[in-house]
Amino acid sequence: MFLILEGKQILKKSILYLCAFLCLLCVTRKFQPKAATASVDTSDKSYVAIVIDDFGYNGEGTEDMIALDVPFTAAVMPFSSNSAENVSKLQSAGKEMIVHMPMESLTGKKEWVGDKGVFTSMSDEEIAQCVEEAFSIVEGAKGINNHMGSAIMENERCFSAVMNVVAQKGLVFVDSMTTANSVGDAVCHKKGVTILKRDVFLDSTDDINVVKKQIMQTAEIAKQKGYAIGIGHVGPEGGNITVQAIKELAPVLEKQGIVFVTVSQLNEIVTAQQNN
16 A cells, blocks of 8 residues: 555656646747747848849930839940930939940841940950940949940950959959850959859840749849849830839838849948858
8 A cells, every 4th residue: 555655656746747847848948049030030131133234325214214212233335325314314313333335246236236345356455445435434333244245255355355444443243144155254253353143134025024023033043042133124125114023023022031232232242241
């Protein structure tokens, strides 16, 4: 009988100890910092830089794009009919600019490049003079990207002549990636020029749903690698459709943690990440 009572007391104590342990465990978990949750809430943002090509013609959507309150970088054609006018308007609106440098293409017509640009037939000195003139027109430009330019982007000599000027000015190059055989990485590394690459072309369509899909794709890439660059256009390649798509999607994407930045801001962010 004594053994039975003692066994019951031991079992009762064991149950009490177990309950106390479980309560303590629950309390501990309740007040323990939630590392995983905190990590999500305070994680690094995902950055999207939108570059809008083809300013300089007063193409469709130019005024609305300049008035857009979402950060973007305007790529201005330097030798076009309305280059100076567009530069002035962009400056007044406080928009960041880069030179949208016309360059020879492997497949496109010469007139698509324009009357003035960088061609493989030019000497290094002629190329440098052309690029310098472009920067003098797009005053305050933070960098340069290529308009067309597959022939130049595959030609180390010609592209090096372009980057010599960019390196001297301490600016950034955005490779529009018009060819898979771009020498951009190698030349920029050699010249000490920061290179950023286009991830997605946003438009070249009259279907706003396609533009929205491309913007969403840019955001998804940014979430995966931390940042992404999307290139859109004013004029027939994009214009009002592109402006409207950005307006509608920007608030949605910002709620998802996407931060819209300019090219120069992205350059600072990427450089800081690489140095950490």
